[in-house]
Amino acid sequence: MATVLVIAEQVKGQLKKATFHALGAGRDLAKRLGGAELHVLVAGANLGEAAKQLAEYAGTVHVVDGAAFEHAVAETNALAAVAAAKATSASHVVLAATTWGKDLAPRIAARLGAGIASDVLALVGEGTVHFKRAMWAGNAVATVEVTTPIKVVTVRPTEFAPAEKAAAAGAVQAFAADAGAAKTKFVSFAEVKSARPELADARVVIAGGRGTKGDFKPIEALADTLGGAVGASRAVCDAGWQPNDLQVGQTGKVVAPQLYVAAGISGAIQHLAGMKGSKVIVAINKDPEAPIFQVADYGLVADLFKALPELTDAAAKLK
């Protein structure tokens, strides 16, 4: 029996949302492989709650719980993942294509002698499963075959629905893994704190570009009225007007909310690659020729400093 092994991502014992999307992809993959078992590995410290939660989604949860795995770097996590892949005879190892997953997955692949399909958008076929992935900033979609016996896959969280709970809870097992002697040491983490939802998970994203001239107040007001997240174009982050982690685009975050409002964003190819998957796109720009209008469902040629407050007032009245 084939096994699909999902590697869970957690911070301080809290599972990341993307992990449930990876489990959704893992479940679909297991089904396409003709009923493979779904296992999940979680490594870290104080994982009691996380393990219990994961057991609601996977047949077996392997838990590496120890101080050596708190703040573990990719070198260390790769050792645990490879040991678990071998112990479960996994045919596929699946991670979410978050910065954590992207950092770790290739090291697992190299150690297993496996090929890696990264940032996968969709699974194709049954029995033998191929993978669709974006290339050239989303201007082309390739179908790729991983030819090695073991395959490592990172999946784009916005493209896979989160897993539903399994009929019965799975087993939780302690898994002993050697942490090795990493050449890399965690020093510190400077968290960007926000009262708004996380950009990658938000139902509504209001994004501002160069047209804001750095003044994000109207963007933030609309986001807060609609319970949404704030996003930004690359130009805005490069100028230091907004923190880097708000950047939407090929080189930033890929988002696919129900509603995406692009205000004062011209719509460079690399920005479009990060938001084209949104359900409804609204563009507000003074320049009627801005490329953003080509992907917008609703375009409004207007000054954002006038249009956004009006939109905010109208949205508040609808609540």
Add this chain to the structure above:
Amino acid sequence: MKILVTIKRVEDYESKIKVKPDGTWIVTDGVNYRANPFDEIAVEEALRLRDANMPSEVIAVSVGSELSVNEIRSALAMGADKGILVKQAGWVDSDAVARCLQKVIEREKPDLVLMGKQAVDVDDNVTGQLLAEYLGWGQATFASKHESLESAEEKAKKPGVKLAADKASVEVIREIDGGLETLSVKLPAIVTVDLRLNVPRYASLPNIMKAKKKPVEELDPKALGVDVTPKVKVLKVEPPPARAAGIKVPDVAALVQKLHSDAKVI
């Protein structure tokens, strides 16, 4: 300090990319080529580290067709000292590129390898991490910094990757989900760079002329003992799904009506 920096020849991101009608690849006729923009940031960082830690040397390495010598020359024109081209016609997967680089590194024995976090053609974002594991080295991916690209530190061309006083490790600030993480990595190490680490310099005309005289060595994957058979094969390339054409609305009231009644998103 010996620094190796990788540089890939890619389609210019400002070129219009179209899929071939037979679905085998993209149309390359009429497309401009240039160095991968992330790799240019890696070259810039290598030059800053070199200049802050003399005596040091920067070697620019590319794996690709004979035309990739142009991108090596552009790194030399920015200021790199010498080049190495692992000549490989046709597409190879990122794993084969990583194993070619592994052989070059085992021969050159650099203290630090700087690479772009991904190439903007296949957008894989795996080569640096694969290479680190093949070499058994530490890695710091997505190198960034706290200061903005408009800051005084950036204008003074200070390296964002900091060499420790004992020269045995580097401290790297990484741009990850939720914030900025700082790692300390023992040398030799792989560092992949993100957008906001620095603004790459332009090559001056005299430096472009000088670059023509700098040495570029050619190597061959076979002679290096690397089997380039892909672990990941591209079966088919398609255009992305098109979005239905949208409409222009005359004012905010019309927009609100559409979003509320038709799209039902507010």
